[in-house]
Amino acid sequence: MREFATTAGAIFVALFFILLTNILIRLLSQAAGGRLPADAVLSLIGFTIINYSPTLLALTLFVSVLIVMTRVYRDSEMVVWFASGLPLSAWIGPVLRFSIPVVAVVAALSCYLSPWAQGKAAEYRKSLEARDDVSKVAPGTFREASSGRRVFFVESIAEDEGQVRNVFVASRQEGGQSVIVASRGTVERMPNGDRFVVLSSGRRYDGQPGSAKFRVTQFDRYAIRIEAKEVGAIEETPKTTPFLGLLATPTPVHMGELAWRVGLPLASLLLSLCAIPLSFVNPRAGRAGNLIFAIFIFAAYVNLLGVSQAWIAQGKLGFSAGVLGLHGAMAVLVFVLFARRMALFSWSRGR
Numbered sequence: 399m400r401e402f403a404t405t406a407g408a409i410f411v412a413l414f415f416i417l418l419t420n421i422l423i424r425l426l427s428q429a430a431g432g433r434l435p436a437d438a439v440l441s442l443i444g445f446t447i448i449n450y451s452p453t454l455l456a457l458t459l460f461v462s463v464l465i466v467m468t469r470v471y472r473d474s475e476m477v478v479w480f481a482s483g484l485p486l487s488a489w490i491g492p493v494l495r496f497s498i499p500v501v502a503v504v505a506a507l508s509c510y511l512s513p514w515a516q517g518k519a520a521e522y523r524k525s526l527e528a529r530d531d532v533s534k535v536a537p538g539t540f541r542e543a544s545s546g547r548r549v550f551f552v553e554s555i556a557e558d559e560g561q562v563r564n565v566f567v568a569s570r571q572e573g574g575q576s577v578i579v580a581s582r583g584t585v586e587r588m589p590n591g592d593r594f595v596v597l598s599s600g601r602r603y604d605g606q607p608g609s610a611k612f613r614v615t616q617f618d619r620y621a622i623r624i625e626a627k628e629v630g631a632i633e634e635t636p637k638t639t640p641f642l643g644l645l646a647t648p649t650p651v652h653m654g655e656l657a658w659r660v661g662l663p664l665a666s667l668l669l670s671l672c673a674i675p676l677s678f679v680n681p682r683a684g685r686a687g688n689l690i691f692a693i694f695i696f697a698a699y700v701n702l703l704g705v706s707q708a709w710i711a712q713g714k715l716g717f718s719a720g721v722l723g724l725h726g727a728m729a730v731l732v733f734v735l736f737a738r739r740m741a742l743f744s745w746s747r748g749r
Contacts, residue, residue, distance in 0.1 A: 399495065399496055400559045401411060401466050401469075402462060402463065402466055402492075402493075402496040403496070405461035405466050406458055406459065406496075407463055407514040408501070409458050409461050409462050409465070409553045410454070410455070410458040411446060413454055413457060413458060414447075414454065417450055417454060418443070418447065418448065421443055421446050421447065421697040422439075422443060425439045425442055425443060425446075426439065430643075438522065441517060441522055442522065442523075443696070444515075445515045445516070445518055445519035446515075447514035447517070447523070448511055448512060448514075449512050449515050449516055449519075450505050451511075451512070452504045452507040452512055452662045452663075453700065454664065455500060455503060455504050455507070455666070456504055456662060456665060456669065456696075456700075457696060458500075459497055459500045459501070459504075459666050459669070459670050460666070460669040460670060460672075460673055460692070461673075461689075461692075461693075463493055463496070463497070463670050463673040463674070463677075463690065464673040464676060464677050464692050465689075467489070467673060467674055468677045468689070469678030470600065470677075471531075471678055471679045472637050472679060479610060485740060486674065486675065486739055486740050487736060487740065488669065489674050490581070490674070493670055493671060493673075494519065494670075496670075496687075497666070497667060497671075498667075498671040499666045500522070500666065501662075501663045501666045501670075501729065504662055504663045504666045505662075506661075507664035508539060508658075508659045508662040508663060508708035509659045509660070510640075510641060511643045512658075512659075513637060513638050513639065513640060513641070514640075516637050516638045517634075520635075520638060522601050525586045530546065530582065539551070539740075544619060546569045547569055547748060548567065548568070548569040548570075549566075549568045549569075550565075550566070550567055550582070551565070551566040552564065552565050552566075553565075553566075555571045561582050561583065561584045562582070562583045562584070563582055563583075564579075564580075564581060564671055565578070565579065565580045565581075565582070565583040565597055565600070566578070566579055566595075567579075567622070571604075573609055574605050574606040574607070574609075575604075575605065575606070576602060576603070577585065577599055577603045577605050578597065578600060578601070578602045578603075578620065579600050580597035580598060580600025580601075580620065581599040581600060582598045582599065582601060583595060583596065583597045583598070584596050584598075584599070585730040586621075592623060593621050593623075594621040595621070596620070596621050597617075597619070597620045597622070598618065598619055598620075599617050599618060600616075600617060601614060601615065601617070602614070602615040602617065603621065634712075636651050636652055636654070636655035637655060639652065639655065641656075641659065644656045644659075648717075649712060650712065650713045651711045653710050653711070653717040654708065654709075654710035654711030654720075655707070655711070656717070657703075657706060657707050657709040657710050657717060657721050658703065658704070659722050661703045661706070661707075661721065661724070661725065662703070664725045665699055665700065665703060665725070665728070668725060668729060668732060669695075669696060669699065671732050672695065672728070673692065674730070674736070675732070675735035675736050675738070675739040676691070676692050676695070676735065678739060699728060702724055703724065706720040706721075706723070706724050707720075
């Protein structure tokens with residue numbers, strides 16, 4: 399049990415940082431491209447990690463049991479185990495005592511915390527969309543307005559004065575293009591609640607690119623109204639629907655999502671048991687092939703779980719048939735692997 403826990407902890411940390419790196423790279427690329435504010439990256443990382451945690455824990459449980467059992471074979475401890483008259487099935491008890499608490503955590507994450515995290519991430523993204531274009535401006539970076547007709551740039555921000563310095567605004571208009579440059583800028587709110595970007599000591603250039611006809615306007619104070627953005631209500635999807643909400647409205651789409659949430663803890667339990675017969679290895683041979691084959695089984699099982707979810711959501715498969723069919727087949731495979739491994743041991747012992 400102690401070796402199971404130690405191995406699982408090391409594997410989880412390794413997989414966690416691999417997942418964290420992938421999520422971080424994806425979100426930072428979105429932030430660098432201007433599709434996501436830099437201050438939103440940390441929060442979205444947290445929500446995304448919670449969403450992927452059930453699958454991560456299921457893989458951790460499977461691989462940790464597999465590695466520990468493989469080590470037992472490689473160090474010839476299984477020879478002592480069998481010589482003492484204990485069958486391979488006697489490992490089921492210790493593996494279950496280790497696996498069931500982890501499976502309970504997977505169930506809690508899959509059924510409750512993961513949909514909560516996805517819902518919060520959707521709410522957070524909506525709140526980011528509701529931000530006005532000015533609040534997205536960062537010093538030293540060109541930012542395009544959500545309408546695509548205006549580009550902002552500020553050189554620096556004087557936080558103590560609440561001003562930006564060396565402002566550049568380029569906008570497309572029906573009659574041509576307008577460019578505004580100013581030495582300072584700030585945001586002011588009117589008594590009626592309207593907000594304006596107020597630029598000081600600058601010039602405005604109006605004209606058509608490629609034409610010699612243009613107009614230059616010099617100003618001491620220039621105000622641009624900040625249009626309020628309207629963001630629609632957040633749609634509740636099956637992935638963000640609470641567990642009890644799925645049971646209350648048993649539509650095919652909801653049943654498909656329910657099959658996925660229930661299927662992950664079941665898959666975790668069955669895979670931990672499957673690792674016992676799969677862990678057999680010749681002490682004089684390598685263990686890489688055995689591990690690769692086991693990872694293939696995990697990937698195939700999880701992908702089939704996604705396929706059954708899609709078929710249930712499309713109405714091609716009933717909920718009971720999808721859940722019992724897939725996990726029942728896996729349970730039969732585990733039984734066959736146990737029976738085959740124990741039969742081979744009895745045959746070699748009889749010789």
